[in-house]
Amino acid sequence: MRLVIARCQVDYAGRLTAHLPMATRLILVKSDGSVSIHADDRAYKPLNWMSPPCTLTELAAPPADRVTGVADTLSAIWEVRGKDGDTLQITLAEILHDSSHELGVDPGLQKDGVEAHLQVLLAEHPETFGPGWSLVRREYPTAIGPVDLLCRDAEGRYVAVEVKRRGDIDGVEQLTRYLELMRRDTLLGDVRGVFAAQLIKPQARVLAGDRGISCLTLDYDALRGMDDPSLRLF
Amino acid sequence: MRLVIARCQVDYAGRLTAHLPMATRLILVKSDGSVSIHADDRAYKPLNWMSPPCTLTELAAPPADRVTGVADTLSAIWEVRGKDGDTLQITLAEILHDSSHELGVDPGLQKDGVEAHLQVLLAEHPETFGPGWSLVRREYPTAIGPVDLLCRDAEGRYVAVEVKRRGDIDGVEQLTRYLELMRRDTLLGDVRGVFAAQLIKPQARVLAGDRGISCLTLDYDALRGMDDPSLRLF
DNA sequence: ATATGCATCTCGCCA
DNA sequence: TGGCGAGGTGCATAT
Numbered sequence: 001m002r003l004v005i006a007r008c009q010v011d012y013a014g015r016l017t018a019h020l021p022m023a024t025r026l027i028l029v030k031s032d033g034s035v036s037i038h039a040d041d042r043a044y045k046p047l048n049w050m051s052p053p054c055t056l057t058e059l060a061a062p063p064a065d066r067v068t069g070v071a072d073t074l075s076a077i078w079e080v081r082g083k084d085g086d087t088l089q090i091t092l093a094e095i096l097h098d099s100s101h102e103l104g105v106d107p108g109l110q111k112d113g114v115e116a117h118l119q120v121l122l123a124e125h126p127e128t129f130g131p132g133w134s135l136v137r138r139e140y141p142t143a144i145g146p147v148d149l150l151c152r153d154a155e156g157r158y159v160a161v162e163v164k165r166r167g168d169i170d171g172v173e174q175l176t177r178y179l180e181l182m183r184r185d186t187l188l189g190d191v192r193g194v195f196a197a198q199l200i201k202p203q204a205r206v207l208a209g210d211r212g213i214s215c216l217t218l219d220y221d222a223l224r225g226m227d228d229p230s231l232r233l234f
Numbered sequence: 235m236r237l238v239i240a241r242c243q244v245d246y247a248g249r250l251t252a253h254l255p256m257a258t259r260l261i262l263v264k265s266d267g268s269v270s271i272h273a274d275d276r277a278y279k280p281l282n283w284m285s286p287p288c289t290l291t292e293l294a295a296p297p298a299d300r301v302t303g304v305a306d307t308l309s310a311i312w313e314v315r316g317k318d319g320d321t322l323q324i325t326l327a328e329i330l331h332d333s334s335h336e337l338g339v340d341p342g343l344q345k346d347g348v349e350a351h352l353q354v355l356l357a358e359h360p361e362t363f364g365p366g367w368s369l370v371r372r373e374y375p376t377a378i379g380p381v382d383l384l385c386r387d388a389e390g391r392y393v394a395v396e397v398k399r400r401g402d403i404d405g406v407e408q409l410t411r412y413l414e415l416m417r418r419d420t421l422l423g424d425v426r427g428v429f430a431a432q433l434i435k436p437q438a439r440v441l442a443g444d445r446g447i448s449c450l451t452l453d454y455d456a457l458r459g460m461d462d463p464s465l466r467l468f
Numbered sequence: 469a470t471a472t473g474c475a476t477c478t479c480g481c482c483a
Numbered sequence: 484t485g486g487c488g489a490g491g492t493g494c495a496t497a498t
Contacts, residue, residue, distance in 0.1 A: 001239075001260060001272075001274045003237055003260070005235075005335045005337070012476075014476050015399060015400060015475090015476040016345055016346060016399065016476060017345075017346040018343050018344060018345050018346060018476080019343070019344040019346070020340075020341070020342075020343055020344070021341045021344070023337075023338070023340050023341050024335075024336075024337045024338060025337060025340065026235060026237070026262075026335075026337070028260075028272070028277075030272075030274050030275055030276070030277065031274045031275065032274070032275040032276070034275065034276060034277030035277060036277040036278065038235075038262070038264075039337065039340035039342075040235045040264050040265040040266070040337040040338070040339075040340070041264055041265065041266040041268070041286070041340070042264070042266070042268065042285075042286075042493085042494095043262075043264060043266075043268030043269060043270045043280075043283045043284060043285045043286065044268075044270065044279070044280065044283050044285060044491095044492085044493065045278075045477090045493065045494085046277070046278065047340065047342075047343050048343065048476090049277040049278050049476080050277060050476090051276075051277050051278060051476085051478085052275070052276075052277065082476095084476095086476070096335065097333060097335060099331065099333075101239045101258075101260075101330065101331060102258075103239070103257075103258045103259060103260070103273065103274040104257070104258060104274070105274075106254075106257050106259065106273035106274065106275075106281065107254070107255045107257055108254075108273075108281075109252055109253075109254055109281050109282065110252060110253045110254070110255075111250055111251075111252045112250060112251040112252060112253065165249060165250065166249055203470095246491075248491050249490090249491040250491060252491085276478090276479095278476095278477080278478060278479095279478060279479080279492095282491090283491085284491095285491085285493080316491090318491090320491070345476095403485095403486090437485080
């Protein structure tokens with residue numbers, strides 16, 4: 001990985017054309033050939049970038065006035081060419097820092113998906129929803145996708161449970177669609193809905209109430225306390 | 235902007251929980267407080283990040299075996315806390331590089347939007363589509379959004395034109411929806427469709443043919459040649 | 469402040 | 484390889 005801090009001008013032509021006026025920025029050249037240009041804000045998004053596969057070639061630096069119209073010491077022009085013929089031209093004026101580092105292959109991100117874990121824990125402990133509750137199955141299939149949990153309450157009525165880490169309005173919509181489908185299934189009879197999440201947004205709670213869906217706020221740590229420690233991930 | 239190359243372990247807890255095993259990576263701390271962790275590949279997306287607003291605090295480094303179970307020289311633990319209570323914990327083991335740079339405020343990206351420019355140029359030169367063609371109006375309004383160009387051909391028939399830089403399948407779908415609506419408008423009579431783009435993907439061409447839509451490959455430079463140079467952007 | 473739609477969206481899945 | 488859907492989506496705009 002090569003880190004360059006430099007005053008630079010950048011011109012991109014691809015899906016759109018874009019232009020960055022001369023200013024000081026970070027240029028990241030990674031070992032897969034990809035290039036990104038970062039300003040000193042926004043964590044996530046580079047100002048400009050070229051995804052791999054792409055090739056970087058260094059062009060001869062032309063006289064300064066041909067590029068910016070301003071007298072300047074141009075160090076180099078880099079041209080990055082992508083697979084779809086898009087180009088990123090970086091005109092370097094003043095290099096303030098330039099270092100290369102050997103990082104090696106990254107072991108990669110392990111996404112836990114607390115949602116999946118919550119689902120497992122709740123499947124193992126359906127009594128969390130109330131005394132006498134039992135699990136019918138996890139990932140109960142419907143035509144538009146699997147319902148997280150299908151349970152039966154103490155009276156034997158079916159209940160579809162949607163599990164989320166953060167309960168938002170779209171989760172309620174999702175459960176509503178499942179319920180609509182499942183209620184057409186005469187074998188199940190009237191299916192109730194439960195929206196279970198660690199944190200339920202007020203709007204989601206209101207919408208759920210409007211749809212006749214119950215809400216349950218989950219305590220992840222308490223559920224983990226009931227958990228078999230051998231299932232621990234790290 | 236602070237650039238740190240270090241062996242580190244990262245744990246995120248928010249919408250999901252994610253874990254990065256100890257490895258050498260780039261840690262980017264920007265002046266807005268945001269933090270991102272990059273591996274040596276992928277231009278666009280960091281392995282992990284925290285968007286602003288957030289706060290970075292340095293915790294005391296605990297004994298090595300409490301964190302990784304491996305004897306190691308832990309330099310520090312950084313905890314980044316976001317506004318929604320999500321946390322990014324970075325356990326630093328070995329710092330290989332650490333530098334800070336003053337970048338200043340970036341003038342920002344100027345997006346040209348070639349599509350808009352193409353649309354203007356074609357509106358000025360409807361004869362590009364064929365002799366005797368004339369423009370009815372640009373951004374012709376329909377219930378589902380404006381059609382890029384509404385023209386009349388040499389026989390006086392209406393033609394809806396969709397302009398794209400890159401002609402993909404979704405552009406054809408879009409034009410199809412417009413045509414469907416416009417054909418219900420008895421004032422326009424039968425409306426033909428033209429899909430105009432600098433580059434038209436084979437699949438899009440096939441779909442357009444299937445829908446009875448004509449395709450026109452545009453030469454941007456030739457169109458610019460007819461252009462008034464005073465409209466030039468940079 | 470919140471809802472909606474777009475993005476050089478990226479990224480992973482699956483046919 | 485293309486199509487589809489989700490994302491810790493981010494981001495701007497209109498309401």
